[in-house]
Amino acid sequence: xxxxxxxxxxxxxxxxxxxxxxxxxxxxxxxxxxxxxxxxxxxxxxxxxxxxxxxxxxxxxxxxxxxxxxxxxxxxxxxxxxxxxxxxxxxxxxxxxxxxxxxxxxxxxxxxxxxxxxxxxxxxxxxxxxxxxxxxxxxxxxxxxxxxxxxxxxxxxxxxxxxxxxxxxxxxxxxxxxxxxxxxxxxxxxxxxxxxxxxxxxxxxxxxxxxxxxxxxxxxxxxxxxxxxxxxxxxxxxxxxxxxxxxxxxxxxxxxxxxxxxxxxxxxxxxxxxxxxxxxxxxxxxxxxxxxxxxxxxxxxxxxxxxxxxxxxxxxxxxxxxxxxxxxxxxxxxxxxxxxxxxxxxxxxxxxxxxxxxxxxxxxxxxxxxxxxxxxxxxxx
Numbered sequence: 001x002x003x004x005x006x007x008x009x010x011x012x013x014x015x016x017x018x019x020x021x022x023x024x025x026x027x028x029x030x031x032x033x034x035x036x037x038x039x040x041x042x043x044x045x046x047x048x049x050x051x052x053x054x055x056x057x058x059x060x061x062x063x064x065x066x067x068x069x070x071x072x073x074x075x076x077x078x079x080x081x082x083x084x085x086x087x088x089x090x091x092x093x094x095x096x097x098x099x100x101x102x103x104x105x106x107x108x109x110x111x112x113x114x115x116x117x118x119x120x121x122x123x124x125x126x127x128x129x130x131x132x133x134x135x136x137x138x139x140x141x142x143x144x145x146x147x148x149x150x151x152x153x154x155x156x157x158x159x160x161x162x163x164x165x166x167x168x169x170x171x172x173x174x175x176x177x178x179x180x181x182x183x184x185x186x187x188x189x190x191x192x193x194x195x196x197x198x199x200x201x202x203x204x205x206x207x208x209x210x211x212x213x214x215x216x217x218x219x220x221x222x223x224x225x226x227x228x229x230x231x232x233x234x235x236x237x238x239x240x241x242x243x244x245x246x247x248x249x250x251x252x253x254x255x256x257x258x259x260x261x262x263x264x265x266x267x268x269x270x271x272x273x274x275x276x277x278x279x280x281x282x283x284x285x286x287x288x289x290x291x292x293x294x295x296x297x298x299x300x301x302x303x304x305x306x307x308x309x310x311x312x313x314x315x316x317x318x319x320x321x322x323x324x325x326x327x328x329x330x331x332x333x334x335x336x337x338x339x340x341x342x343x344x345x346x347x348x349x350x351x352x353x354x355x356x357x358x359x360x361x362x363x364x365x366x367x368x369x370x371x372x373x374x375x376x377x378x379x380x381x
Contacts, residue, residue, distance in 0.1 A: 002029040002347065002366030005379070009042035011354065015327075015340045018319045019045065026347040029366035033343050039378055041351065044360060048326035048340050049089025049348030050303050053264050053333065054130065054157075054245060054295035056094045057082070062112060063103045072115035080123045084362045084369035086300045087350030090126040090330075090338060092155065097144075098134045099197055100161075101183025106140065106147075113151035124369035126348075128333070130155040132225065135204055136162055136197040141211050145218055155333075156215060157223040157245055158208070158236075167198040205235070212239035221333070223264075226279075230255035237261060243332060246297070248279040253290040262292040262332040267302035267325075270294060271309060286324070287315055293329035304350075308357050351375065 006025040013019050024046065025032040061082070062075035083091045095112045096104035109131065116129050131153050133144065148156065163173040173179075173194065180190035212222060223243030224236040233244060233255040244256040245264045256263045269282035285291055296303050303325040310321040330339030338346045347366035350359060353374075361379075362370040371379070 002026070003363065003368065003379075004028075004036045006034065006036040006038045007041050007046055008038050009040040010044045010046045010351070012046040012341060013048065013319060013322060015342055018317070024341060026349070026363065026366050029347055031341055031343055031345050031347050031349075041375070041378065043354050044375070045352045045354050045357075046341065047087075047322055047350050047352065049338065049350050049362065049364060050087045050325045051090040051293075051329040051333070051335070051339055051348075052083070052088045052296045052300070052303060052325075053092050053293050053329040054094050054297060055083075055088075055091060055300060056096075056132075057296060057298050057300050058093055059103055062115070072111055073119055076115050076119040076127075077123065080119075080125045080127070080369070082300050083125050084364070085359060086296075087304050087352070087359045087362050087370075088125065088296070088300060089348035089350065089362060089364040089369070090128065090335070092128045092130045092295075092333075094130045094132050094157070096132045096134070096159075097137070097140065098132070098159070098161070099137060099183075099193060100179060101185065103182075105183070110147075110151065113153060117152055124364045124367045126364060128155065129153045130157060132157050132159050134158075134162075135160045135208060136200045138200050138203060138207055141207055144211060145214050148215070148220060149218065154219055155221045155223075157225050157243070158241065159225045162194060162198055164198060164201075167195055209239060212241060216240045227252035227256070233259070233261065245295075246279075247285075250280050250285065250288070250290070253280065253285050253288075257290050263290055264293045264295050264329075264332065265291050266297040267294045267306040268297055268299045270306035271299075271302050283310075283315070286310065291324060293332050294324045295329070304352075304357075304359070 004027040008023050011019045012022040025036045058079040061078040095109050097106045097109050098104040113129050120127050135158050166173045177187045180187045222241040223245050224241050225245045227233050227247045230251050242261045244261050247253040265282040294306050307321040307325050310316045311318040327339035338348045349363040351361040353360050360372050360375040
């Protein structure tokens, strides 16, 4: 059941106005201009719910230890609790189909997507499945469109995580033994598989051309991951792959932005002040205006922290910083019903303590997904 109330006394982030003291009403899962029991939330900030465009932090909930959790639905519930506690109201759950095997293999992906489908109507947060597909797995291309349709997945991002430099030089890739064991292969078999996939390289571009045509006709939203150059972005764009996730260089981000392709950056990169892999700094790219949305990547608290840090440091005005985790990602996904607090929009709202900026209440579609003790005393009077 959704709440029916009117919030008073709080600062509300409104489109085109910034943070202003205003009343907003919630009823039937939507935002309205009036009506409902009044609740004084003086000392709080009322903000659009966070739309997280890419997160794989759920892996630790679904598989905390190899083979330890058989009831995957419980992992989805635990994931949603963490999402809600961090103000996330729409969450893209990014699951691999990768040569890495184990929790990143296609069989495990089928289990994950089935669990999300079973639980989507039983949780409050809007869960959106995303498939991350490794480009060199040519033998799996034919099955991909049908599998995605069966899974109900309409968002795919292409990855290439093969250690090409090492393989081309005939050197053993780092962490080979650990990867092999996780995939339940011998190190020798794992290395042979990597070499075979690497040798597929010449066939990959044409195969991608064909599969992207099929997937776009199927209505699948397509993105690329870790673009390294303007040429990379141009090649993906020619295939209709418009979303640029985590470009690794300024050149790639500039090329995406110049062509009108949405650029998604990682919130942990912003919070820690740079990439842990030595790629382009998200903070630098944001300062240059080369960012449309910030995503959690592997750490769900980071979007909120990144937006607050950008505002606190003066890199962006508060409204512009929060847009990168709310209205910006909503636009990227074509979700016009959310991302801002305005009459007729979904009541996707996160309320922060104005002093500590900790999450006090999260509403998704007007339903409570998270609430802490202090604000509960006011709401439940």
